[in-house]
Amino acid sequence: MSETRLTEAQYDAITEAAAQWCMRLHEPDCTDREREAFAVWLNADPLHAFEYEAMLDIWDVSEHLPRPEPIGAHVVQLPQVPRRSTWQKYATAAAITLLAVPVAAYSGWELGWVPNAYERHQADAQLQTVTLPDGSQVELNLGTQLTYANYKDQRRVTLSKGEAFFKVSHDVAHPFMVQAAEGRVRVTGTQFNVWMYEDQVKVTLLEGSVLVTSNQQLSGDGLRLEPGMQARYKAGDYTPQISQTYANAPDLAWRNGKLVLDNLTLADALPMINRYLGTPLVLADSATRQLRIGGVFNTKEINNLVTSLPKVLPVYLSVNQDGNPVLNALPRG
Structure with missing residues (x-):
């Protein structure tokens, strides 16, 4: 200054x-x-x-x-x-x-126009845990940005990018909203995880219940999740896709600094990997997209994962004209 x-x-x-x-x-x-x-x-x-x-x-x-x-x-x-x-x-x-x-x-x-508390939080190279003014606790994954604003009729978090685990202070009269991409998660008091990459969002519920909508312009409060359920949506989705999770599912492994890829296709694993990369990895074609990968990786060393892929999969790395690393499936003999 x-x-x-x-x-x-x-x-x-x-x-x-x-x-x-x-x-x-x-x-x-x-x-x-x-x-x-x-x-x-x-x-x-x-x-x-x-x-x-x-x-x-x-x-x-x-x-x-x-x-x-x-x-x-x-x-x-x-x-x-x-x-x-x-x-x-x-x-x-x-x-x-x-x-x-x-x-x-x-x-x-x-009038409900202006908050009486506003905070911005960001986690870059280290996991971060913050306590919001309402007493709620939020754990931020690497490369996560969010803001918190306390209005008279609601508490509002906007997740700009990344991933966060919420332990929300219970207050039925003052609901807690998380806005991610075009959708919203509404709660009064519960524990849940929100993952976002570009316009893709995944909400995993551990405790309590939440209402998830994929488009805030639609009427209604959205679909209700119970513990052990997960909602996924991306921009343009009319409703979220709902599925069951299982005990010890890998979605929260990031809280221990780990990325778990459970025999996923590279197409499904790519957003989870790119979440941690400064320069996104690109898959060359459909043959590459269908290859599968599994393992447990350190979230601080995902760059090493990319360079080691040719050692564990039938692929090779190249670079496109935009400077992105490209993963190519080896031709079958």
């Missing part, structure tokens, strides 16, 4: 500029010239980058702001905004304002 001491007005001006850039850069008609100007502004002072990161946090919250509900006989009306604006952009501006002004923030809390 800058060593120069700023006046309150100067600091407020930087905060306002960060908010404006945040909203403008999320517009579909933002031009290359504007992006270049933003880069110049961002690099002009470390404080600019610091404030912009804070605005991205608020944007993350505002993406899920609920629309206003009727209050008594009155409906909360949003002000008229220019043609190019949308409710989402106004909500972002409102969130920035409400979080900055205590009295307005209280009103936003009462």
